[in-house]
Amino acid sequence: MSNAYYAPGDQRAAKVSDLFARIARRYDFLNDLQSFGLHRLWKRRVVKLAQIKNGDRALDLCCGTGDISFALARGGAATTGLDFSAQMLEVAAQRQSHLKSQISNLKFLQGDAQQLPFPENSFDIVTVSYGLRNLTSWERGLDEMFRVAKPGARLIVLDFGKPANALWRKIYFTHLKMSVPLMGWLFCGDASAYAYILESLKHYPAQLAVAEKMRALKLENVRVINLLGGAMAINCGEKAK
Ligand SMILES: C[S@@+](CC[C@H](N)C(=O)[O-])C[C@H]1O[C@@H](n2cnc3c(N)ncnc32)[C@H](O)[C@@H]1O
Numbered sequence: 553m554s555n556a557y558y559a560p561g562d563q564r565a566a567k568v569s570d571l572f573a574r575i576a577r578r579y580d581f582l583n584d585l586q587s588f589g590l591h592r593l594w595k596r597r598v599v600k601l602a603q604i605k606n607g608d609r610a611l612d613l614c615c616g617t618g619d620i621s622f623a624l625a626r627g628g629a630a631t632t633g634l635d636f637s638a639q640m641l642e643v644a645a646q647r648q649s650h651l652k653s654q655i656s657n658l659k660f661l662q663g664d665a666q667q668l669p670f671p672e673n674s675f676d677i678v679t680v681s682y683g684l685r686n687l688t689s690w691e692r693g694l695d696e697m698f699r700v701a702k703p704g705a706r707l708i709v710l711d712f713g714k715p716a717n718a719l720w721r722k723i724y725f726t727h728l729k730m731s732v733p734l735m736g737w738l739f740c741g742d743a744s745a746y747a748y749i750l751e752s753l754k755h756y757p758a759q760l761a762v763a764e765k766m767r768a769l770k771l772e773n774v775r776v777i778n779l780l781g782g783a784m785a786i787n788c789g790e791k792a793k
Pocket of ligand 1: 565568569572613614615616617618619620634635636637640663664665666680681682683686687688
């Protein structure tokens with residue numbers, strides 16, 4: 553079944569942008585609701601894998617409302633959160649302005665993850681959380697992550713995954729097909745925006761292909777960390793020194 557927010561090829565980015573413009577205000581609330589708060593743990597894991605060191609520069613792509621960006625900056629990295637959605641970035645900026653103690657080493661920037669406005673070898677850490685799946689070309693996104701990463705940099709991807717176990721995959725996909733859009737409809741007034749998760753996942757080859765691409769880029773220590781039996785996954789690797 554087609555989805556109002558999914559289109560292949562050139563139309564993809566405009567549709568994705570519409571989607572996040574529509575749900576930006578409710579995004580954080582629905583994330584907590586749909587994952588029972590677990591996305592916070594998974595994101596913490598991403599930040600741990602980033603192994604932040606003194607003086608590190610971090611880039612958080614498709615940063616949305618900024619969860620990972622805030623955590624990287626709090627961990628001590630001079631962080632840039634980049635996203636193409638003005639509405640998602642507006643929420644991130646509001647969150648930043650409401651903080652009791654200001655984070656000075658964090659800035660948000662509007663831009664395209666597939667065409668990054670940075671020279672090569674710029675960052676020690678490059679993360680993307682629930683973003684790669686939304687790009688017109690996830691491979692192009694990884695190529696860009698690789699390009700702007702310094703030798704020795706950590707590249708980390710968190711996203712929905714595809715469980716290897718057929719029964720678990722069926723149960724999980726049924727959840728994405730039925731309950732997730734229902735919650736989207738109840739709390740956001742838009743079932744399609746949340747049915748999009750399954751649609752986009754069907755077109756995304758997920759953790760195994762991301763690992764393969766990381767190896768093709770000659771990243772070192774390439775790893776797949778499956779969460780919830782592969783329903784979520786973290787891919788990580790290091791750019792060779
Ligand atoms: C599901 S949200 C993830 C937000 C955040 N990283 C998180 O984990 O909660 C996906 C984000 O990717 C952004 N995005 C999608 N395509 C993009 C692109 N080509 N360039 C930059 N951002 C993009 C959307 O605007 C949206 O904010």
